[in-house]
Amino acid sequence: MRREGSWVQEETAEQAGELVFDDGLFRQKRKKGKFRVIAPPEPPLEAPVADTHAHVQMLADPVGELARCAVHGVGFVACVVDPYEAGDDVGYREVDRWRREAAERAEGCAQSARGGEADCDDGFALACDNLGLSVPDVRFIVGVHPHNAKDYEGARDRLLQLLADPRTAALGEIGLDYHYDLSPRDVQRKVFRDQIHLAKEAGLPIALHVREAHDDAFAILQEEGFPAAGTLLHCFNLDEVEVARWVDAGCFVAFGGPLTFKNADEVRCAAAAVPRDRLLTETDSPYMTPEPMRGMPCGPAHTVFTAERLAEVLGCAPGPARRQLLEQLMANARGLLDRAPTPWQVSCGKGGDAR
Numbered sequence: 001m002r003r004e005g006s007w008v009q010e011e012t013a014e015q016a017g018e019l020v021f022d023d024g025l026f027r028q029k030r031k032k033g034k035f036r037v038i039a040p041p042e043p044p045l046e047a048p049v050a051d052t053h054a055h056v057q058m059l060a061d062p063v064g065e066l067a068r069c070a071v072h073g074v075g076f077v078a079c080v081v082d083p084y085e086a087g088d089d090v091g092y093r094e095v096d097r098w099r100r101e102a103a104e105r106a107e108g109c110a111q112s113a114r115g116g117e118a119d120c121d122d123g124f125a126l127a128c129d130n131l132g133l134s135v136p137d138v139r140f141i142v143g144v145h146p147h148n149a150k151d152y153e154g155a156r157d158r159l160l161q162l163l164a165d166p167r168t169a170a171l172g173e174i175g176l177d178y179h180y181d182l183s184p185r186d187v188q189r190k191v192f193r194d195q196i197h198l199a200k201e202a203g204l205p206i207a208l209h210v211r212e213a214h215d216d217a218f219a220i221l222q223e224e225g226f227p228a229a230g231t232l233l234h235c236f237n238l239d240e241v242e243v244a245r246w247v248d249a250g251c252f253v254a255f256g257g258p259l260t261f262k263n264a265d266e267v268r269c270a271a272a273a274v275p276r277d278r279l280l281t282e283t284d285s286p287y288m289t290p291e292p293m294r295g296m297p298c299g300p301a302h303t304v305f306t307a308e309r310l311a312e313v314l315g316c317a318p319g320p321a322r323r324q325l326l327e328q329l330m331a332n333a334r335g336l337l338d339r340a341p342t343p344w345q346v347s348c349g350k351g352g353d354a355r
Contacts, residue, residue, distance in 0.1 A: 023112035035296075038293060044072075044130060053173070069102075073128060077138050107133060145177075169205075174206060207232040232253075236258075280332055310329075
């Protein structure tokens with residue numbers, strides 16, 4: 001349910017600067033360089049939610065984004081890193097500082113979202129008022145994206161170092177991308193197979209990026225064997241027919257912004273077809289911003305809009321039914337991505353090398 005009228009606030013592009021807002025509010029981009037404040041889910045979500053796929057290091061203000069997560073009840077974030085991308089592993093070095101500074105900024109963000117700095121008539125009800133103002137736990141997913149498969153050999157040693165860090169929860173995002181073909185397809189397939197082998201050796205789950213290549217990706221996983229630690233199909237945006245075989249293979253399926261898009265009924269039907277113990281929420285920050293903020297950079301806190309929509313799709317009304325669903329989604333995320341270090345990681349003993 002969305003309130004109308006009193007909660008609308010417009011700000012100019014000059015006030016926005018580089019789209020870094022030092023508060024706890026959500027915004028929608030408007031015409032003529034203006035922005036409108038958007039109400040968070042109402043009533044607030046009854047339990048914390050998880051963003052299982054966010055490129056936190058790519059955000060303009062990681063500290064502010066984690067503070068906003070604390071305000072709106074995002075309790076767990078998986079930060080995705082590609083060792084080929086220069087500086088993409090900054091999160092391993094900076095995450096402790098980000099979380100510490102986010103905790104210092106969180107109360108100010110909450111006050112702004114309650115209405116003080118927003119000049120709203122009555123402010124907003126916030127998840128943190130019921131759940132507490134806690135900065136999310138952060139784990140890492142590391143892998144060479146199919147776009148960068150052609151440069152895999154130069155990144156493989158760094159990949160192994162980061163996999164050995166006990167904060168690394170999965171190997172990803174890996175797979176095939178036949179839409180852009182930024183790496184030759186035969187090279188993509190070869191690199192995909194090698195990273196599946198590495199995940200199995202490390203005892204870690206994999207997080208998949210598959211675009212216009214689901215048949216080949218599924219065939220490779222059948223040939224190589226789905227990792228025993230689990231498989232996460234990231235950013236699913238196809239129909240219930242396609243999702244069925246991945247579910248039958250034991251995969252977790254993550255839904256982000258596309259679930260909220262106005263013309264994405266097939267995605268919502270697919271989400272309804274996934275068993276609740278296999279469902280995950282995500283953002284793919286800074287991409288795939290959910291409705292009603294499309295056109296703005298996406299942050300992990302936007303997960304709350306996807307979670308709200310997912311609950312509606314599954315017929316879970318606010319209150320006990322939605323709380324039960326949200327608790328299941330968080331248990332799914334933590335069960336897959338917040339485990340103890342694997343025996344391989346312990347034996348490597350290189351956790352400090354990644355920092």
